[in-house]
Amino acid sequence: MMRDVDFLLAARTGDPLPLDRPLVYRYRSGALRPRMIAALRRLAAGHSLALWLEAPPLRPGFDRAHVFLSQLLLFDWPARTARPKGLDDPRKPLSADALQRSLELLAVSLDGPGVHFLEHASPVARHPGWAAVERGALVLEEPAITRGSLPSVLRCLAATTDLAPGADLLGQRGFFASFAGLVEERADLPAVIQAFDERVLLCTDPATHRYDAARDRRDAVGRRGRRAVLSHLRDLTALRRECDLDDLLCGLDERRAERGWSTHHLVADLYRLTSRLLEPASHPRRARLGARSRVAAPRLAEGAALWAALLLAWEDALIRSVEEDRHGYRRGPDLIVPALAGLGRDFLAREERAEAGDPLNGRRAGLARALSRGGMDVRDGPGDPLASVRNTLVRALAAMLARFGEGPDWFEHLHEGASAACGRLDEKARRDAQREEDEDEQGTPRCLVLAPPPSPLHQTFATVIGRGHAVAELRRHARARTDGVDLLLHGPDGVGKRTLAWSYARMVLCTQPSPDGGACGACRSCRAFETGQSGCIEIDGAHPDIDKLSRHLVMRVQTAELVVSEVVLPIRHVFVIHNADRYPPAMFDRLLKPMEDSGRARFVLLARDRRAVRMAGRSRCFDYRVRPLQRSEAEAFLEKYFDVGGRAYDAAMLALVIDASEGRPNRLRRLGEILAGPGPSGLVDMCARLGLDWAESFVRHWPAIVAAATSASAGVVNASGVDRTDIDRTEAERAERVRRVQAVLQLVHLRGVRQGSSGRDAIDPALRHCDPSIRDAFAAVVHRQAEREGVSAETVWARMAETWLSDRA
Ligand SMILES: [Zn+2]
Numbered sequence: 001m002m003r004d005v006d007f008l009l010a011a012r013t014g015d016p017l018p019l020d021r022p023l024v025y026r027y028r029s030g031a032l033r034p035r036m037i038a039a040l041r042r043l044a045a046g047h048s049l050a051l052w053l054e055a056p057p058l059r060p061g062f063d064r065a066h067v068f069l070s071q072l073l074l075f076d077w078p079a080r081t082a083r084p085k086g087l088d089d090p091r092k093p094l095s096a097d098a099l100q101r102s103l104e105l106l107a108v109s110l111d112g113p114g115v116h117f118l119e120h121a122s123p124v125a126r127h128p129g130w131a132a133v134e135r136g137a138l139v140l141e142e143p144a145i146t147r148g149s150l151p152s153v154l155r156c157l158a159a160t161t162d163l164a165p166g167a168d169l170l171g172q173r174g175f176f177a178s179f180a181g182l183v184e185e186r187a188d189l190p191a192v193i194q195a196f197d198e199r200v201l202l203c204t205d206p207a208t209h210r211y212d213a214a215r216d217r218r219d220a221v222g223r224r225g226r227r228a229v230l231s232h233l234r235d236l237t238a239l240r241r242e243c244d245l246d247d248l249l250c251g252l253d254e255r256r257a258e259r260g261w262s263t264h265h266l267v268a269d270l271y272r273l274t275s276r277l278l279e280p281a282s283h284p285r286r287a288r289l290g291a292r293s294r295v296a297a298p299r300l301a302e303g304a305a306l307w308a309a310l311l312l313a314w315e316d317a318l319i320r321s322v323e324e325d326r327h328g329y330r331r332g333p334d335l336i337v338p339a340l341a342g343l344g345r346d347f348l349a350r351e352e353r354a355e356a357g358d359p360l361n362g363r364r365a366g367l368a369r370a371l372s373r374g375g376m377d378v379r380d381g382p383g384d385p386l387a388s389v390r391n392t393l394v395r396a397l398a399a400m401l402a403r404f405g406e407g408p409d410w411f412e413h414l415h416e417g418a419s420a421a422c423g424r425l426d427e428k429a430r431r432d433a434q435r436e437e438d439e440d441e442q443g444t445p446r447c448l449v450l451a452p453p454p455s456p457l458h459q460t461f462a463t464v465i466g467r468g469h470a471v472a473e474l475r476r477h478a479r480a481r482t483d484g485v486d487l488l489l490h491g492p493d494g495v496g497k498r499t500l501a502w503s504y505a506r507m508v509l510c511t512q513p514s515p516d517g518g519a520c521g522a523c524r525s526c527r528a529f530e531t532g533q534s535g536c537i538e539i540d541g542a543h544p545d546i547d548k549l550s551r552h553l554v555m556r557v558q559t560a561e562l563v564v565s566e567v568v569l570p571i572r573h574v575f576v577i578h579n580a581d582r583y584p585p586a587m588f589d590r591l592l593k594p595m596e597d598s599g600r601a602r603f604v605l606l607a608r609d610r611r612a613v614r615m616a617g618r619s620r621c622f623d624y625r626v627r628p629l630q631r632s633e634a635e636a637f638l639e640k641y642f643d644v645g646g647r648a649y650d651a652a653m654l655a656l657v658i659d660a661s662e663g664r665p666n667r668l669r670r671l672g673e674i675l676a677g678p679g680p681s682g683l684v685d686m687c688a689r690l691g692l693d694w695a696e697s698f699v700r701h702w703p704a705i706v707a708a709a710t711s712a713s714a715g716v717v718n719a720s721g722v723d724r725t726d727i728d729r730t731e732a733e734r735a736e737r738v739r740r741v742q743a744v745l746q747l748v749h750l751r752g753v754r755q756g757s758s759g760r761d762a763i764d765p766a767l768r769h770c771d772p773s774i775r776d777a778f779a780a781v782v783h784r785q786a787e788r789e790g791v792s793a794e795t796v797w798a799r800m801a802e803t804w805l806s807d808r809a
Contacts, residue, residue, distance in 0.1 A: 004032050005149075008156050009152075009155060011042070016043075019047065020113070021110060021111060021136050021137055022110065022114045022133065022137040023139075024133065024140065025115065025118065026118050028189065029189045029190050030616075032142060033117070035160070038485065040072070049066055052071040052074065053076060056077055056094055056098070056099075057099070058105045058106060066113055075114065077124045078094055078124070100127075107129065110137070145191075150179060157192075167209030175211045178217075202215075232251050235247070236307070237300070237307045240303065249337065263325035267389075271386065271392070275393045275396040278400040301407070304400070305397065310343060312366070313363035313364075316366060338749050371420070371421040373386075373390065374390055375424030375427060401414060401415040467629070479513075486621045487604045487605065487623070488622070489605070490581075490613075491627060495664050498576070505602075506536075539575065541582050541588070542582040542583075550588075550591065573602070574601070575601060576604045588617060595617070630663065634661060637668055638658070650682075698740055698744070699774050702777070742805060745801060745805070747764070782797060
């Protein structure tokens with residue numbers, strides 16, 4: 001038994017590949033799979049063998065492949081062994097028969113070479129025939145992260161990093177120790193890799209390679225508390241204390257800021273946590289600890305069920321935030337934090353109502369809407385971003401209520417609703433299976449071959465500003481054309497993922513690259529880029545016809561593989577997969593074999609939310625986070641493309657543009673064009689052009705809005721989401737007004753009602769750049785209203801949040 005990291009280290013200096021017996025690689029996260037494949041490919045080449053990927057079952061004579069075909073076969077065993085549906089599924093699980101036959105074949109060839117990749121928990125490993133395979137083989141294992149394995153893992157990462165080649169990182173004080181927390185957390189390998197990259201990128205001097213422990217510790221403060229999010233949620237639903245809500249919100253907020261999560265991921269995470277909350281306690285001993293232990297079981301159950309139901313009832317507001325964030329049309333503040341605060345307060349406020357009967361009073365419509373979403377056919381309509389986490393939650397809720405048996409009346413109603421929703425889910429699963437069978441193969445798939453990015457500012461990586469880590473790695477992958485690697489680029493919209501992908505494709509497809517790997521700009525492939533006929537093909541994972549597109553893509557790869565007689569280009573296609581995080585899972589799985597198999601096609605997956613990409617896909621890719629530009633990089637960007645230095649701009653003006661761009665090159669380019677055009681006459685004019693000048697006039701309406709939202713008639717007045725003066729406004733104006741109220745609520749929330757939370761960046765740019773006295777005025781109005789009513793400012797805010805942020809707004 002050997003660790004995969006040790007094997008990779010050994011492969012750098014020698015040849016640990018056994019040719020007289022099989023090699024078995026048991027991976028967990030699979031984060032090192034691409035590196036293992038690349039290393040095996042190199043080692044095999046040393047024996048004049050080509051690494052060849054195969055999916056079991058094994059065929060007779062497979063053990064002679066190295067003799068007759070100069071191939072070293074790599075068998076990728078499936079993680080499941082159930083019966084498949086859909087015949088062209090390349091990840092088709094093995095039938096019991098096929099597994100049995102394969103293992104029998106393997107048993108008589110244990111003295112031959114061959115590589116087997118097997119997921120750690122795969123049932124294949126539990127088959128009685130497998131033990132013999134492992135007895136004879138060199139077994140590699142992806143270790144769980146423990147005190148014992150961490151040094152090897154870090155040694156391997158340090159030896160293979162391109163971020164600080166040759167640097168003695170492990171020998172430096174504090175470097176090693178800074179990973180200790182990950183062991184306690186039971187982090188997985190991808191988390192360690194990410195932490196390693198961050199230490200090197202952010203806490204190590206690029207020139208001297210000195211690691212700055214003090215700086216790392218400062219960053220670490222922000223990382224604290226993330227472990228406890230589920231525990232805060234348990235406390236909140238059991239003890240129903242204000243402070244638990246604060247802890248929960250801070251925990252979620254920190255977790256998101258630290259990991260660069262999208263709103264979608266944050267919300268999905270909360271759904272998952274809530275599902276876990278509903279599970280039967282698996283550690284009764286641990287559950288007895290703390291204040292929670294003194295709460296009676298029925299009350300615990302009521303709290304958990306109520307929280308789950310309210311989360312669903314607030315789903316409209318949550319989906320709105322997710323969609324805005326996803327489509328990048330959010331111009332204002334991030335509303336998800338106040339929306340979650342509103343949900344939490346709603347939960348706490350329902351404590352008293354529970355005594356009176358129905359704690360879900362007033363939220364039933366929202367709840368019914370959420371429950372009815374599961375099981376709908378949304379295949380051709382707009383996607384349902386929360387479908388899978390909601391389905392899990394609804395099933396967990398139904399199961400929990402069924403387990404609980406007798407409860408208050410509202411339990412029964414809730415149980416009925418949840419069970420009915422589960423029934424619809426089952427029905428949908430049946431319909432989907434049926435449709436898959438009925439699906440006809442005819443109809444011409446329309447492959448979307450898109451033109452290069454509209455503004456070809458980045459012909460080569462040399463001209464890319466910022467995002468140094470991703471660029472350096474992409475350049476390295478493009479140079480090493482034989483690696484056969486696929487990539488995953490993730491980051492927010494407009495951050496330049498697509499531009500990077502196309503620059504990479506140019507380099508990889510060029511037939512006469514420069515010595516440093518850059519595209520020549522003159523060869524046939526390079527010219528084809530200008531006419532849109534290049535081998536770079538882009539498809540959108542969220543496309544309604546994605547099913548057909550996927551088939552077509554797989555076909556393309558297969559044909560490209562066949563045309564090997566005249567080797568024109570070593571790599572014929574680069575497939576850029578947009579919205580890989582929205583790719584339907586079953587279809588995505590069809591891509592897996594071409595991804596790993598093909599020497600002639602590269603895949604670049606683009607995603608906003610890395611974790612929403614299929615795990616099997618992630619494990620086949622090197623993944624890189626594309627970060628927004630930092631301030632200095634944004635300045636360099638404007639300097640380079642708009643020559644802003646040549647013209648005397650006010651520093652405040654530049655700051656405004658950079659701020660409003662949020663570090664996203666696409667937006668920065670648009671704003672730069674405004675700046676470099678006829679030019680604004682001044683800061684006020686520029687604010688107006690950017691639509692960031694509404695605060696001053698809005699502050700005059702603010703007292704009326706606050707008073708209305710807190711008056712007894714608020715519910716009636718705001719039933720339509722607006723107050724009466726808005727009746728003659730257009731839909732868009734009304735939506736903008738709602739957005740502004742929400743932006744101001746967010747500002748007030750961050751400035752006074754609750755301390756802490758995320759900083760200034762969460763504030764709407766219009767509010768960030770207005771006169772400070774205006775910002776103060778917004779908060780002051782809320783405080784004055786509170787004084788008038790003799791309540792706390794927080795109460796006023798909470799009521800407003802309920803009106804403007806919940807589903808009625
Ligand atoms: Zn070229």
